[in-house]
Amino acid sequence: MRQLILFVALFGFIAMAAPTEKIIIQTNAICGMCKTSIEASLTALEGVKSAELDLVTKKVKIKYDDKVLDAATLRQAIANTGYNADDVPARPKAQEALAACCKPKEACAKEAAGACCAKKVVE
Numbered sequence: 001m002r003q004l005i006l007f008v009a010l011f012g013f014i015a016m017a018a019p020t021e022k023i024i025i026q027t028n029a030i031c032g033m034c035k036t037s038i039e040a041s042l043t044a045l046e047g048v049k050s051a052e053l054d055l056v057t058k059k060v061k062i063k064y065d066d067k068v069l070d071a072a073t074l075r076q077a078i079a080n081t082g083y084n085a086d087d088v089p090a091r092p093k094a095q096e097a098l099a100a101c102c103k104p105k106e107a108c109a110k111e112a113a114g115a116c117c118a119k120k121v122v123e
């Protein structure tokens with residue numbers, strides 16, 4: 001019993017030592033490739049514990065340490081990857097560099113008939 005109390009106390013202490021914030025950011029991800037690149041760019045950041053994008057809602061759920069980075073940094077990382085993040089617009093150059101099927105329809109329409117937009121990769 002004593003050991004159990006000690007274990008719970010220790011676990012609680014460790015959990016407190018690494019505070020985790022949660023945030024949900026709206027993106028304009030389209031397919032599985034978008035999901036992979038957004039999640040990868042976020043989890044590459046120091047302080048990000050996890051990032052999970054839901055392709056139905058296009059929202060990414062991020063768990064992070066708010067002592068290491070803040071919400072603005074997270075949104076900027078998504079924008080730098082080529083996607084909108086809440087009110088932060090995608091960095092144009094990064095958006096241009098995305099695979100054709102990952103570009104939003106407006107960007108795609110500038111290309112030949114925008115046929116690439118019809119293609120959606122479903123996981």
Ligand SMILES: [Cu+2]
Binds near residue numbers: 102
């Ligand atoms: Cu995509």
